[in-house]
Amino acid sequence: MSLSPDMIDRAGAYRRARRRDARRAFALALPLLAFLLLTFIAPLAMLLLRGVQNPELGRAMPDLAAVIAEWDGAGLPPEEVAATLAAELPRAQEAGSLGPLARRLNFYLPEFRSLLLKTARRLPAASDDWRAALAAIDPRWTTPEPWRVLQRAAINPTPDYLLAALDAKIGPAGGIAAAPRDESVYVDAFARTIWISGLVTLICLLCGYPVAWLLANLPPKPAGRLMILVIVPFWTSLLVRTTAWYVLLQPGGVINSLLQAAGLVAEPLPLVFNRTGVLIGMTHILLPFMILAIYSVMKGISPVYMRAALSLGAHPVLAFPRIYLPQTLPGVGAGCFLVFVLALGYYITPALLGGAGDEMISQLIAIQTNQQLNWGLAGALSAYLVLFTLIFYFIFNRLVGVDRLRFG
Amino acid sequence: MKYKCGIAGAALIAGLCSAGAAQAETISVVTFGGAYEAAAKQAYFDPFTKETGIGFSLEAYDGGLAKLSAMVEAKNTTWDLIDLESNDAIAGCDEGLLEKLDLSTLGDTSDFIPGSVTPCAVATMVWSTVFAYDSTKLTTAPKAVADFFDTKAFPGKRGLRKSPKATLEWALLADGVAAADVYKVLATPEGVDRAFKKLDTIKKDIVWWEAGSQAPQLLADGAVVMVQAYNGRISNAVKEQGKPFVTVWDGQVYDFEWWGVPTGAKNAEAAKKFIAYQAKPEVLSQLSRYIAYAPPRKKAVELIDAETLKGMPTAPANFGNAVQIDVPFWTDNFDALNKRFTAWLAQ
Numbered sequence: 001m002s003l004s005p006d007m008i009d010r011a012g013a014y015r016r017a018r019r020r021d022a023r024r025a026f027a028l029a030l031p032l033l034a035f036l037l038l039t040f041i042a043p044l045a046m047l048l049l050r051g052v053q054n055p056e057l058g059r060a061m062p063d064l065a066a067v068i069a070e071w072d073g074a075g076l077p078p079e080e081v082a083a084t085l086a087a088e089l090p091r092a093q094e095a096g097s098l099g100p101l102a103r104r105l106n107f108y109l110p111e112f113r114s115l116l117l118k119t120a121r122r123l124p125a126a127s128d129d130w131r132a133a134l135a136a137i138d139p140r141w142t143t144p145e146p147w148r149v150l151q152r153a154a155i156n157p158t159p160d161y162l163l164a165a166l167d168a169k170i171g172p173a174g175g176i177a178a179a180p181r182d183e184s185v186y187v188d189a190f191a192r193t194i195w196i197s198g199l200v201t202l203i204c205l206l207c208g209y210p211v212a213w214l215l216a217n218l219p220p221k222p223a224g225r226l227m228i229l230v231i232v233p234f235w236t237s238l239l240v241r242t243t244a245w246y247v248l249l250q251p252g253g254v255i256n257s258l259l260q261a262a263g264l265v266a267e268p269l270p271l272v273f274n275r276t277g278v279l280i281g282m283t284h285i286l287l288p289f290m291i292l293a294i295y296s297v298m299k300g301i302s303p304v305y306m307r308a309a310l311s312l313g314a315h316p317v318l319a320f321p322r323i324y325l326p327q328t329l330p331g332v333g334a335g336c337f338l339v340f341v342l343a344l345g346y347y348i349t350p351a352l353l354g355g356a357g358d359e360m361i362s363q364l365i366a367i368q369t370n371q372q373l374n375w376g377l378a379g380a381l382s383a384y385l386v387l388f389t390l391i392f393y394f395i396f397n398r399l400v401g402v403d404r405l406r407f408g
Numbered sequence: 409m410k411y412k413c414g415i416a417g418a419a420l421i422a423g424l425c426s427a428g429a430a431q432a433e434t435i436s437v438v439t440f441g442g443a444y445e446a447a448a449k450q451a452y453f454d455p456f457t458k459e460t461g462i463g464f465s466l467e468a469y470d471g472g473l474a475k476l477s478a479m480v481e482a483k484n485t486t487w488d489l490i491d492l493e494s495n496d497a498i499a500g501c502d503e504g505l506l507e508k509l510d511l512s513t514l515g516d517t518s519d520f521i522p523g524s525v526t527p528c529a530v531a532t533m534v535w536s537t538v539f540a541y542d543s544t545k546l547t548t549a550p551k552a553v554a555d556f557f558d559t560k561a562f563p564g565k566r567g568l569r570k571s572p573k574a575t576l577e578w579a580l581l582a583d584g585v586a587a588a589d590v591y592k593v594l595a596t597p598e599g600v601d602r603a604f605k606k607l608d609t610i611k612k613d614i615v616w617w618e619a620g621s622q623a624p625q626l627l628a629d630g631a632v633v634m635v636q637a638y639n640g641r642i643s644n645a646v647k648e649q650g651k652p653f654v655t656v657w658d659g660q661v662y663d664f665e666w667w668g669v670p671t672g673a674k675n676a677e678a679a680k681k682f683i684a685y686q687a688k689p690e691v692l693s694q695l696s697r698y699i700a701y702a703p704p705r706k707k708a709v710e711l712i713d714a715e716t717l718k719g720m721p722t723a724p725a726n727f728g729n730a731v732q733i734d735v736p737f738w739t740d741n742f743d744a745l746n747k748r749f750t751a752w753l754a755q
Binding site for chain 1: 473474475477499503504505570614616629740747748750751752753755
């Protein structure tokens with residue numbers, strides 16, 4: 001049967017109508033998209049971009065940046081480089097851009113800050129041999145390190161932050177070298193963050209699945225009351241709950257006092273400022289996400305299937321994993337994904353309840369942002385965190401179809 | 409009808425605006441918070457408000473130049489007056505984050521402790537990092553920094569500030585380095601290794617704190633047996649809450665605390681006026697009544713009564729084994745040592 005012009009016209013009209021609807025829907029969502037772009041995506045992108053930006057030397061001493069980039073890195077740089085440094089240093093100090101540059105260079109080489117500021121203070125007005133003049137101010141200028149640091153600072157965009165975030169750096173020979181053992185924090189921190197998040201997800205799953213099952217299968221009134229017990233802590237402030245856990249878990253706190261009064265323990269148990277405290281706190285706070293995700297899927301499972309299996313002679317213990325469990329997998333997957341990704345970025349709970357060996361990556365990012373003022377490194381670390389999250393998202397999507405997540 | 413509403417509305421708005429204009433300026437000040445903020449309010453801010461009518465809006469932070477740097481970069485400085493540690497004051501001045509002050513408004517500054525008046529910041533008090541213990545919980549009293557590191561004679565947890573500053577100095581003092589040589593030793597790689605090795609001996613017993621008020625809290629909760637703290641917070645806990653804490657002054661690491669005016673502050677003039685006001689000996693000496701921090705000028709010290717003087721970091725009885733924090737050393741080496749410290753914490 002061939003298609004009559006009438007039918008083709010209707011198919012085309014249908015397609016046009018669908019496209020019009022889609023355009024209208026997009027137009028309605030446009031303000032929200034613009035808002036998200038402006039307030040969420042743009043600032044995030046700007047911070048991540050900082051992880052590759054290296055503007056300080058170019059801003060403070062542009063000529064030096066140009067000249068030193070041409071140096072091949074062997075031995076000491078030619079007189080021209082020293083002369084340019086001597087010419088631009090006073091200018092940078094006048095303009096006030098020397099301070100931020102000194103701070104940034106101090107990240108590469110300790111005490112560079114004082115070297116630079118001291119040189120700026122003691123520079124002679126004129127000289128025939130600038131290399132000798134600099135050496136006279138401080139002998140460090142006769143070693144290749146300060147010059148190599150300046151050369152690396154001239155490279156923009158730079159891979160140095162991204163490498164530092166993985167405890168590596170560009171060695172003197174030009175290849176990638178690992179940072180010394182007593183300065184390597186980040187790879188361990190990433191591994192620890194993923195491990196703790198995985199552990200918390202597992203514990204939340206084990207605790208949350210039975211609760212979700214109960215919520216989905218109780219009659220409405222008791223289910224409603226149980227739901228309040230899940231939802232109300234969920235709505236309480238995160239900081240309040242974390243602090244409450246501190247009060248409960250501390251050596252002189254409620255739990256230890258009860259255990260000691262009951263005679264079960266002689267000494268107070270170490271429940272806080274260690275991994276135990278972090279796991280307890282994070283599980284408590286992330287549990288409602290897991291419960292609600294699984295509950296929303298369980299609510300939609302018809303009881304007919306279990307009844308059919310039982311009526312056909314299956315033992316309940318056999319029927320449950322073979323009939324009921326597979327149907328809840330999208331909820332389990334969604335809940336696990338949600339809890340895992342949230343746990344990856346956790347800051348307050350590990351900071352308040354954990355010890356020194358439990359630092360998660362967000363705490364290290366916060367140290368770089370708030371204390372060290374090394375926003376380049378903070379941006380690089382954040383970029384890796386976003387990357388890991390995206391990788392896990394794709395893995396989870398493959399495994400359990402996270403796109404089918406619905407919240408009750 | 410519409411006309412009348414319009415006129416009435418305009419008159420109301422005009423009245424409100426003029427009332428607003430007649431209101432006094434407010435200086436937005438940020439300090440380390442807690443007991444220090446309360447003491448500064450009583451000693452400095454309230455008398456200044458009474459004299460000039462300029463009010464204060466108070467905020468707290470934990471130190472560091474991060475927020476200030478972000479504000480100046482964004483050209484939106486919301487703070488007018490900032491309370492700084494020494495290395496932040498110096499770094500802030502070098503990086504153009506603090507405005508230059510007109511030191512002539514301070515009058516005769518010859519009796520200030522040398523080094524306590526700089527182009528961008530004026531010292532307001534001498535504070536010290538000490539350690540304290542609960543006298544009801546420990547039978548023998550610890551007397552020296554070495555006791556802080558002695559978990560055999562004094563078992564239990566110790567509280568330390570989560571920063572290499574003062575912590576590394578104490579490790580060296582406890583390892584037998586003389587107070588005068590601490591920074592010489594710390595400047596060498598072997599010295600740094602030595603400090604970390606000493607810290608390793610008590611590492612599993614350390615509870616780390618970040619905010620000043622956490623230190624006396626940890627001691628009060630019984631979470632630690634000895635805690636490193638800012639001396640004023642401990643003396644306040646004793647005075648105001650009657651806690652049975654005892655301060656051990658041996659190995660105290662003392663430092664100045666500074667007032668600075670952030671670049672681009674909206675009420676910079678009022679803030680500078682305040683700095684000149686609080687530098688007067690009679691005002692400076694008031695702080696010691698409320699918290700155990702000493703004024704940095706002789707004329708102000710003379711105005712303090714003998715009883716209060718005994719609790720000061722600078723009192724002769726407390727000053728036996730004191731270390732003045734080496735500001736140039738920390739300004740240069742904080743980044744590198746903090747990196748090593750953070751790595752050591754995680755291992």
